[in-house]
Amino acid sequence: MVRTFYLLIFLLTIHSGYGQCGVEQKVFRAGEKLTYKAYFNWNFIWLEAANVEFTVKQPANKRVYNLTSTGISLPKYDWLYKVRDTFRSQIDMETMLPYYYHRNTREGSYRVNNKYRFNYKDSLVYTNTNNSEFGSAIDTIAFPNCTFDVLSAIYYTRSLNFENKEPGQKIPITFFIGNELLDLYIRYLGKETITTRTGDIYRCVKFNIMLVEGTIFEGGEDMTVWATDDQNHMPVLVEAKIVLGKVKAYLTGYQNVKYPLNAWQGKED
Template sequence: MKHVFPFKYSIFSKRTILVLLLLLLMGTFAVKAQCLENNFAFQSGEKLVFRGYYNWGFIWVAAGEVSLSVRTTKFQNKKTFKIEGEGKNTKAFDWFFKLRDTLTCYADTKTLAPLYFDRRTHEAKYDAHHEYWFDYEKNQIRSKIQKRDKAVKFDTLKNKPCTFDILSVAYYVRNLDFAKYKKGDKIPLSMLVDNEIHSLYIRFRGLETIKTKSGESFECLKFSPLLVEGTMFKGGEDMTVWLSNDDNRIPIMVEAKVLVGSVKGLLESYEGLRNTKNSLFKNEKGNLEIAE
């Protein structure tokens, strides 16, 4: 059965599948970024779980899991969304490359403007702790970065309008009004990654249907984020993201070419969805088996 609904990433840092799935919803532009006017896509209590796969040759291997969750709380006496992301590889790969990453963001419930962002990275022998405080009165971002066996670094960046971190930006993109754009359009965005503010973009590529193993079809919004060249990517638009074409805008699948092979993330389970009417998802909780 095909579901059709009306319209309403990314920068990648280091090596982690967690960052891949979080950053799949971001991009950079030379155009002025737009701020959120209305959150219609998610609510407190939502939790999404993704399964990560790595391809080398003709074989797709389950490599890790990423979970994203949201709840309301207070931060600096303000009502905020606490957005948390956790990524880890499968235990079978621990002997080869142990990965445990956690991301935490406190963002304004109305605008999704980030107030604080924390990233703790544990990848094999690499450890790092990044913290960022957003001061909108002074138009600054203060940072504190600690890496293994290195001195703590403090810095102050000049903030830009509507700048998001790699967690809040993913939820911001879910609220974009894609009805304003036609196939091929670039949608601008400003994002903070590794103590730098980047101006990127996502290119809207229209609609495409994703099928489950049971044969069900889901119409999705398809786009490609502009990637920054680094240890995993050559740069360019070698990543594709599919969002459910309904009011939930759930990331259903992401694929990207890396320097060696390619990676894929598939939605595995969901709960606490905000929208159940006029939705691809008939219940607020469930599991999916996306056809690979």
Template sequence: MYILLILLSSLLSFFPSKERDGLCNQFNKSYQSGEKVRYTIYYNVIGLYVNAGKAEFSIKSSTWNNAPAYTFTLNGRSNSKYDWIFKVRDKYESVVDAKTLLPYQFTRHINEGSFHKKQEVLFDQKNNTATSEAGVFNTADCTFDVISAIYAARNINYEKCQINDKINLSFFIDDNLYPSYFKFLGRSEITTQYGRFKVIKL
């Protein structure tokens, strides 16, 4: 039902492995304001790949209580030709501290078929709490939302990682705290219509 949660869960695993330091004390060395990354989403119909929609990640500089911040946004939408089958218009947004990359605020607007949901979460990283319409919830040190976790992962020093190492993190979604981790599966190269690229596998 939640497209982004499926995307994030594909990066997470729960097998025994060597633990490395988590995502605390990260700093940005991988992106800057103005970055936009666009994806085309395909659906496999009996071996035929159909252009089902688009997703765009974007970054802009912002402020939070006069402190420097980043706003990360993910917009996802189905191809208008197939809206009659299943219409998707989703928006996820995370405002994070520009220095620590930890979230101040997470919002999402989900419109998928007949399912609609809006949610806002305010994070207090100092007191380890998250506040939503449902109440105040305890969190852990360095708690992320699903968007800020993806961007934090881009700043992991993978040069220090070995195969099957895991990088711990906790993320808060749907008024629940989930201890989890990214699992480092190694390095590879992929070929696309834009050329050949070196990649990190998680």
């Protein structure tokens, strides 16, 4: 469930980087915290399944951001499918490119412990991955400019300017999953005003995402993302079709955002 949510969010990543990659300014800052509630569709019922959190910190006297995200299943479902996910990424404050990435996942019997170290001098990433389904591997992989890990991709994407995109336009994306470097795309769909499960109303930019066919997804453009149509570009709602049904994740809270939230239009009557 939470593994699905992270795929929903990070697939927003657009293949660009700082300067030559298209970002002029960051839309987040140290101290920002975003929280989400993930839901799973079972027949006609939407089940509240997990809490997800994203935080940004800046270590003293260092020119980096430490990004962290955690996903934890609700206690009442731990007996059925226990989830404890942690994602960490250390990125350069100016370029937003990652230096180090660590994913530690426990979802039921499924386990992942992946570590990446990025060498920009030689354009190589050193990976150390351990997966309960595929085993362990150590590898060295060449990567092109403007390539991100899962977590740094989220924050990098939020800092892009979407105003020059036309509805229907495809935008290429590049990211790492496990020991693979993948090139996919998103399709910009325009703007839409939505209401969340808590009754909050937001003006949003909207995308479809091309998914990788596998054990969770069937492949194709079956994921939709709504992000605030303001300078913060916070993901508000993410929805995807999966093999067993659908999953949704809603923004439930935010703290210390960099800009006033101009996309919020109040509560539903």
